Amino acid sequence: MAVLDSGPFFHGTKAKLQVGEFLTAGFRSNYRDTVVMNHIYFTALAKGAGLAAEIAKGDGKPRVYIVEPTGQFENDPNVTDKKFPGNPTRSYRSRLPLKVIGELESWEPYDPEFIRQLRRRIETGMGEIIND
Structure with a gap:
């Protein structure tokens, strides 16, 4: 499947960052503590990044950053064809x-209430994380 967007792109987190900083892969998953992620995730929907910020680990304030990929990227297989058609x-x-x-x-x-329900689902396990 071809990548459909050229931006702008957003990333939700509780980390306090400055313009010019870089977000990288290699951190533990927000969905399963035992998984270290091989990718950094982002979306073309500010609302989706806001949801990611709300459920992110940590005690900080939910934040949505405007981000720019520094190279190639792909559709997130965790929410595309394997779970939802298209992207x-x-x-x-x-x-x-x-x-x-x-x-x-x-x-x-x-x-x-949706955010509370999603947090409960995450605590009980949300299925396989595609991390290859």
Whole structure:
């Protein structure tokens, strides 16, 4: 499947970052502590990045950064054809860093009850993580 977007792209996290910093792979998954991720994930949907920020590990404030891939990237197989047809979440991943080029001050939030339910699902296991 071809990559459908040229940006802008977003990454949600609780980390406090500065413009010019780079996000890299190699951290533990937000969905399973035993998995170290081989990719850094991002989306073309600010709302989706906001959801990722809400469920990210840590105690910090949820943040959505505007990011720029530094090289090749692909559709995220964790939410594309293996689980949903196409790429409705407009989610991507890369083995190469993402450069922070800005931060969104606000984005359309998900319903707090939906976020609570998603956190519960994560705690009980959400299935296989495709990390190759």
